[in-house]
Structures are given as structure tokens and as C-alpha cells.
Amino acid sequence: MLTRRNTLVALGALPLLSAQKVLAATTVNPFTLGVASGNPKPDSVILWTRLAPDPLKGGGMPVGRALVRYKVCLDVEMTKTFREGQFETSDLDAHSVHVLLDGLQPGHEFFYQFMFGDATSAIGRTRTTSPMDASAKLALASCNAYESGYFAAFADMAAWTPDCVIHVGDYIYEGGIGRLGMNTRLVDGKELSFETVRLHNSPETKSLWDYRNRYALYKTDPDLQAAHAAAPWIVAMDDHEIDNNWAGDIPEDPDQQTSLEFKVRKIAALKAYYEHMPIEKPPMIQGLEASLQMFGLYRFGPAQVHLLDTRQFRSDQPCGQGFPGDTACDAMNDPSLTMTGQAQEAWLFDALKRSNAPFNVLASQTWFAPYRYNAPPEAPRVNMDQWDGYGVQRQRIIDALANGIANPVVLSGDWHSASAMRIHERPYDPRSKRIGHNFCGTSISSHCPWAGALDAAKSYNPHVDYVDGSKRGYIRSTIDRNNWTATYRTVDQPSNPKSKSSTAIEMRTRDL
Ligand SMILES: [Fe+2]
Structure with missing residues (x-):
């Protein structure tokens, strides 16, 4: 059975991947599946993406953990930064990213983007409810x-x-x-x-x-x-x-x-x-x-x-x-x-x-x-x-x-x-x-x-x-x-x- 303790042990055993090395092995931007947001609430929203340089064959990421950075801005040009952070993905969840963006104001619009090494995702728009x-x-x-x-x-x-x-x-x-x-x-x-x-x-x-x-x-x-x-x-x-x-x-x-x-x-x-x-x-x-x-x-x-x-x-x-x-x-x-x-x-x-x-x-x-x-x-x-x-x-x-x-x-x-x-x-x-x-x-x-x-x-x-x-x-x-x-x-x-x-x-x- 996969308990939380077992999961942590399994995660710890996985190497931390270098974004540079992963990107050097492919000509494909790994954000092949786009971006998404969901579960909008007055004070939070979930941001999603997945690293998948070879999406139709299991994703194509090497075995390991990977750090995906994200940036949330108030403008679509991505100049007025509201928050930045990073999320650790792994094989256990197909290198999917689920960021809980909380502490937000109701009825506000945000724009977000993910980064892995030099690779950047599409920009998404989201909105809290009110x-x-x-x-x-x-x-x-x-x-x-x-x-x-x-x-x-x-x-x-x-x-x-x-x-x-x-x-x-x-x-x-x-x-x-x-x-x-x-x-x-x-x-x-x-x-x-x-x-x-x-x-x-x-x-x-x-x-x-x-x-x-x-x-x-x-x-x-x-x-x-x-x-x-x-x-x-x-x-x-x-x-x-x-x-x-x-x-x-x-x-x-x-x-x-x-x-x-x-x-x-x-x-x-x-x-x-x-x-x-x-x-x-x-x-x-x-x-x-x-x-x-x-x-x-x-x-x-x-x-x-x-x-x-x-x-x-x-x-x-x-x-x-x-x-x-x-x-x-x-x-x-x-x-x-x-x-x-x-x-x-x-x-x-x-x-x-x-x-x-x-x-x-x-x-x-x-x-x-x-x-x-x-x-x-x-x-x-x-x-x-x-x-x-x-x-x-x-x-x-x-x-x-x-x-x-x-x-x-x-x-x-x-x-x-x-x-x-x-x-x-x-x-x-x-x-x-x-x-x-x-x-x-x-x-x-x-x-x-x-x-x-x-x-x-x-x-x-x-x-x-x-x-x-x-x-x-x-x-x-x-x-x-x-x-x-x-x-x-x-x-x-x-x-x-x-x-x-x-x-x-x-x-x-x-x-x-
Ligand atoms: Fe149907």
C-alpha cells in the first residue's frame, strides 16, 4: 500500500533532475499539454501544468524529481508580478503540477506562467470568484x-x-x-x-x-x-x-x-x-x-x-x-x-x-x-x-x-x-x-x-x-x-x- 510515509521515502529515493540536462536531451518545449486553472474560490485557485516532452509515450521525462517555477502577475504582459514560487514534480504523479494559489482577494483576475530551466509555458488567465x-x-x-x-x-x-x-x-x-x-x-x-x-x-x-x-x-x-x-x-x-x-x-x-x-x-x-x-x-x-x-x-x-x-x-x-x-x-x-x-x-x-x-x-x-x-x-x-x-x-x-x-x-x-x-x-x-x-x-x-x-x-x-x-x-x-x-x-x-x-x-x- 502506498502510505504517505512510503511516498516520502519513494520521493526521497528519486534524483533531482537538472532542467538543463533534461532540456538538452530534447528539442521539444516540455509544456506540450498547456496550462490550466481550476477550483476557483474567493481566496484561492489551483494552477496546473505537466512536464511532458514526449506526451504520447508516457511523458518522456527521465526518472526523478523536477522543480517547476511559476509566476503569477496582474497583467497579461507579465510585468506586474504578484507572486512567484516553485513546485516539485515527480514520476509518481507523471510530473504534473498542482499549485494551490491561496491568500487571494475575491473577484480578481490573474495571469500565470510556468518555467522549467529556460523553457516557458503558455500564459494562462484565471479569476477568483466573488x-x-x-x-x-x-x-x-x-x-x-x-x-x-x-x-x-x-x-x-x-x-x-x-x-x-x-x-x-x-x-x-x-x-x-x-x-x-x-x-x-x-x-x-x-x-x-x-x-x-x-x-x-x-x-x-x-x-x-x-x-x-x-x-x-x-x-x-x-x-x-x-x-x-x-x-x-x-x-x-x-x-x-x-x-x-x-x-x-x-x-x-x-x-x-x-x-x-x-x-x-x-x-x-x-x-x-x-x-x-x-x-x-x-x-x-x-x-x-x-x-x-x-x-x-x-x-x-x-x-x-x-x-x-x-x-x-x-x-x-x-x-x-x-x-x-x-x-x-x-x-x-x-x-x-x-x-x-x-x-x-x-x-x-x-x-x-x-x-x-x-x-x-x-x-x-x-x-x-x-x-x-x-x-x-x-x-x-x-x-x-x-x-x-x-x-x-x-x-x-x-x-x-x-x-x-x-x-x-x-x-x-x-x-x-x-x-x-x-x-x-x-x-x-x-x-x-x-x-x-x-x-x-x-x-x-x-x-x-x-x-x-x-x-x-x-x-x-x-x-x-x-x-x-x-x-x-x-x-x-x-x-x-x-x-x-x-x-x-x-x-x-x-x-x-x-x-x-x-x-x-x-x-x-x-x-x-
Ligand atoms: Fe458523452
Whole structure:
């Protein structure tokens, strides 16, 4: 077992690398994966980078410890120095850097850069949060499948300079190497075509080596790097950071991988996630049990954001895992079914109760409002991986939100399609009281094979104001005390890496 004492002993045994010698052995600037910041609070933020001169082959650093210097300035020209320091990296964390920059003032902008010997990183911009801000600009992103498309949406996001990017998961996809060009896929009995524009770098990811190289592949994308450099991010993983549709300790296909294999795989995936994300703490690993703190509370001016983790503590999907859905069955009525686990649910209710914010946000991986794929009054056919499969817990949350919580908004990803839905006190009954809104971003690049099924079912879902699975993009939210504007940005040409983006639709809570 890797205890703290063992870790210190292991670290002490590693030689301290000379930056000069490392740089002399390569022609590559080691900051190949860009920079990032995250977990913005009123008085702190995390700064991230990683030394990786050979990013797709394990990183390419010699064995040892390395000192990375950082500089934080008040201006983008990097002349007004605010703070300087250094961080010791090592092989144990893939030479990743996680600096906790604390003691800051709320609502301030900072610029930061890393140095290793003479090599310098890109310059990043970050910002502390403040409940006093009169307004907030939040970008919602999810589902950046590398093979399915380019990341032009991230370039558009960077140009907007949000206060924060909320990424609700599917930052990487674990699948193997596809085939370039047009490919067909059988969806609901119909053959549909999808383009693969670039390729993954290994078979399905299972080991720490695989996951590290997969994160590195994604993070070499210049548009993803630009979006990280433009603003702090808050992140929580969905399923593809480990394995499609995993839940707690249960993989998608328990007949294909044993529980032991899945646990080992999860440790590797959580560790690689930490190594590549601007988050503070590494996963807790005890024997074969691993967990990573992902849910958390953030305040952006008028919006209190509860970032949820709906994978690590979830019960297995009831009634099947069909696409786009399965018919409701008795197993859905089990009150112990949970997306979040009891502790996170209690934390959420407590945080909501204490909130004085004009808007109260749940950032959830999957869609919160219902979406049925068949006509009433039949039992609904819904996607069991989303909140529809966990209706008893959803109702508890709706009841809590309905109990005097100001302007609930749920932000969701996962379903590769954009939507704006009203959340009602009885979620399938649009005549019951409206208690909030669910704004769902489409995918940055992932395909949506069920776009046709969504369109065909729209009339069965009268609480839905907008739905479109045909386009790639993200949501810009502009929030002031009285109104939330969700601007759905979509990529004009998904197979063009330099594509422009434009606004598909704008939804305002005051009009809905
Ligand atoms: Fe996805």
C-alpha cells in the first residue's frame, strides 16, 4: 500500500533532475499539454501544468524529481508580478503540477506562467470568484470525443473569456482506435453514417499508461488548451473517463471484466484524471478502493453552483441500458436507488438550505428533466442512465428545490444534444407548478446517433422548449440577479478544425 510515509521515502529515493540536462536531451518545449486553472474560490485557485516532452509515450521525462517555477502577475504582459514560487514534480504523479494559489482577494483576475530551466509555458488567465459580482459568465461543456470531431467549440469558448468553464464529463473517451472517414452504425434498426476525423492512440484504455497517454492526446489539442488558458474550470467526470455507463464499482459489462479488473482500472483512471486536471487533491487509494472528491460548492456572483458527482456513488441502472431508452419497470421505484449516494444528497440539501443566491444551480452530468420516447399514457420509455432512471431520488431533489429555493437551474451534458426543459413539481405533468429549468449543452464533438429519436419524441414532452441533437457546441450562460440567458453556441462545420461558431438559439428564464 502506498502510505504517505512510503511516498516520502519513494520521493526521497528519486534524483533531482537538472532542467538543463533534461532540456538538452530534447528539442521539444516540455509544456506540450498547456496550462490550466481550476477550483476557483474567493481566496484561492489551483494552477496546473505537466512536464511532458514526449506526451504520447508516457511523458518522456527521465526518472526523478523536477522543480517547476511559476509566476503569477496582474497583467497579461507579465510585468506586474504578484507572486512567484516553485513546485516539485515527480514520476509518481507523471510530473504534473498542482499549485494551490491561496491568500487571494475575491473577484480578481490573474495571469500565470510556468518555467522549467529556460523553457516557458503558455500564459494562462484565471479569476477568483466573488458573491459580490453583479453578473457572471459561465460556459458549460461536455463530451469531447477526439475521434468524432475537432474542438472548434473550445476555441469559441476561449474567445468569450468566461468567468469559469463547467465541464460535466466525458473529457476523454476510453474507446480504442476507429477508422478514418465515414462509418456506419445501426441505430434503432436504421443505418446511420458518422465521420471519424482523427484517431485515438491505443486500444481501449485500461492501465495507468493507457489513460495517461489518452489524456495527453486530448490535451495536445490547441483549442482545448486555449479554453483552459482562458478561464478557470470546475470539473467532474462522467462515464467515459473510465468506462461507458459505469456506476460505483460496477462496469458497463460485468460479464467482460471482473470486479477486480474494474477496480484496478478505476484506480488508474482516477489517478490519470487527477494528473491532468486543475484539481487540488489526488484520489484516496486504500487497497483496491479508490475515490476522488469531485462534488463541490462554488459561487459566481448571482449563481451558487453545486457541482455534482453522479458516477462514483451511484446505484446500477435499473430496467436496462438500451438506446435511446427502455420501458419503465418496477425496479425504478426502489427508494434506495441513487445517483449521488446519501452523503452527497445530504450535502446538497444542506448547501441549498443555506444559500442566499438569486440562482441555485445543479451542475449534473446527465439530463435532469424527463424525456420520454413514447406517447403517454403508456409507461414511459426513457434512458435509464439519466435522472429518468432514478425518479424517486429526483423527486426528493425537486421537492427540496420547490421548498423556497430561489430560481433553480440544472445544467447537464452527457446526451450529445442541446435542450431547454422546464422542471415541474411533478416532472411528467407540465400542468403542475414549474420550479426551475434544465439547460443541456450538446457535445463539444461527440456524435448523437439518437438525434432522430429525440426529434420524433418532442411532442410527447410538452415541458421541452427546445431540443436539437444535430449540432455540436456548448452553452454560454450570462446571469444577473433577475435573469439567466442561455446562449446555445454551435459549430458551423464540425469537420473543419478552424470552423466558426454561431448562436443557434438564446433562452431567457424570464421568458420561459
Ligand atoms: Fe458523452
